[in-house]
Amino acid sequence: MTPGFLRLLHAEWTKFRTVLGWVTGMTVAALMVVLVALLAGVSSDQKGAPPVPIGPGGEPVTDSFYFVRQPLAGNGSITVSVSALTTSVPQGLGDLRPGVVPWAKAGLIIKQSTRQGSPYAAIMVTGSHGVRMQDNYVHDTAGLPGPVSAASIRWLRLDRSGDTITGYASTDGTHWTKVGTVHVTGLGPTAQGGLFVASPQAVAGLGTTGSVSTAAFGDLRFQEGWTGGDWTGDQVGAESPTFAGYPPPASGSFAESGGGFTVTGAGDIAPAVRYSLPTAGTLSNILTGTFAALIAVIVVGALFITTEYRRKLIHVTLAASPGRSRVLLAKAIVLGAVTFVAGLAGTVVAVPLGVRLSRANGVYVFPVTSSTELRVAVGTAALLATASILALSAGAIFRHSASAVTTVIVAIVLPYILIANPFMPASVANWLTRVTPAAAFAVQQTLVQYPQVANPYTPYNDYYPLAPWAGLAVLAGYAAVSLAIAAVLLHRRDA
Numbered sequence: 225m226t227p228g229f230l231r232l233l234h235a236e237w238t239k240f241r242t243v244l245g246w247v248t249g250m251t252v253a254a255l256m257v258v259l260v261a262l263l264a265g266v267s268s269d270q271k272g273a274p275p276v277p278i279g280p281g282g283e284p285v286t287d288s289f290y291f292v293r294q295p296l297a298g299n300g301s302i303t304v305s306v307s308a309l310t311t312s313v314p315q316g317l318g319d320l321r322p323g324v325v326p327w328a329k330a331g332l333i334i335k336q337s338t339r340q341g342s343p344y345a346a347i348m349v350t351g352s353h354g355v356r357m358q359d360n361y362v363h364d365t366a367g368l369p370g371p372v373s374a375a376s377i378r379w380l381r382l383d384r385s386g387d388t389i390t391g392y393a394s395t396d397g398t399h400w401t402k403v404g405t406v407h408v409t410g411l412g413p414t415a416q417g418g419l420f421v422a423s424p425q426a427v428a429g430l431g432t433t434g435s436v437s438t439a440a441f442g443d444l445r446f447q448e449g450w451t452g453g454d455w456t457g458d459q460v461g462a463e464s465p466t467f468a469g470y471p472p473p474a475s476g477s478f479a480e481s482g483g484g485f486t487v488t489g490a491g492d493i494a495p496a497v498r499y500s501l502p503t504a505g506t507l508s509n510i511l512t513g514t515f516a517a518l519i520a521v522i523v524v525g526a527l528f529i530t531t532e533y534r535r536k537l538i539h540v541t542l543a544a545s546p547g548r549s550r551v552l553l554a555k556a557i558v559l560g561a562v563t564f565v566a567g568l569a570g571t572v573v574a575v576p577l578g579v580r581l582s583r584a585n586g587v588y589v590f591p592v593t594s595s596t597e598l599r600v601a602v603g604t605a606a607l608l609a610t611a612s613i614l615a616l617s618a619g620a621i622f623r624h625s626a627s628a629v630t631t632v633i634v635a636i637v638l639p640y641i642l643i644a645n646p647f648m649p650a651s652v653a654n655w656l657t658r659v660t661p662a663a664a665f666a667v668q669q670t671l672v673q674y675p676q677v678a679n680p681y682t683p684y685n686d687y688y689p690l691a692p693w694a695g696l697a698v699l700a701g702y703a704a705v706s707l708a709i710a711a712v713l714l715h716r717r718d719a
Contacts (some may be wrong), residue, residue, distance in 0.1 A: 265581020290489025603667025666695025
């Protein structure tokens, strides 16, 4: 930077820090982020709720399914055919109708134990995604395509050798295709293995509804370490907060007849998502105060230039520094830097405080890595800083505080309010968070979208269509264009 521009920056910083209202506004913005986090933490109360199952990778999981099992001591192999997988969903009170749940599952599983969150590997047929091999909740490998039926039977096989499990699939029980090989640490010398059926909630409009599935198994064969005793069947994870239960009047069961099994089950064995943990919290919930802080920085940003118009001081400023674009740029740098510091200060206090208070009140908060937490903190500060620069640009364009503030609030806050409406269609919400400045709130998202889990992945549920920094880039684009327009008008109008 040239000495002249540095002096200009110093002049604008001096203006900012000597106006008590502007400094107060930035302080209020930081405090609002902290205070709302404090209120969110102390007002939540989930004490006494059952613990959330945690998978081998430390992530929350859904681990509820009907399990027909025997102990497997050491190595072994198990084979079965699946000739039917039918699903029912609620139609009315106590009434079920046939339906399709794409990720309904039936097949073979080898699991450390019936403890929720314990490691496992499974091979399965699904409602609409063909044969899959899945392990430890988050890993999914595609196998043979197509649905299962009496005319299109699928044979499945799992082989265990130590911690290595290999899954195979076949259309005739003779010619086998390897689906995948996985290493499942921690199975122990004796694991539990056998048949399972899971039927996750089905996405229905803006929400989900329970489902129950029934599978027909035959040709059950096993080798080596299986005990060969009686089969035990029960529901894993019946008391889990991630299990929505059976739609009435259904219940889990298994029946053995003529060497085959009919198994009915509900639930899922997969990563937990927003709808399977509706009472859980996220960092974006803790940072709801960003909304109030945003209004404060927008007001300060607009006033940072409109005050000079109102008091007829803009001509003095421009006379002292004829480079008008440089004046506007200096204001933007000072304002953005101050806002960023205030936003970062509020966020780094709010996040650990809100998380600690929420957990102390029994609320499960979706975990994040330290790098993700840093991204949320820096991204939130950058969101506020960019919004303030957009307000500054609007102030230079309109030369009137109310018009500038209203315009920016409508551009950023209104779309945010609209997507916070649970009845907003997903297509509209996704469009709003792609093309409006509200896309910047993507920097606060921490939840992961899993393709093997059906869930309303909408902004209302903290799933944004754009990546975090891409969402912030949308707001930055609006701010850059507005700043350029303001610079042109400053040259043309304010002689």
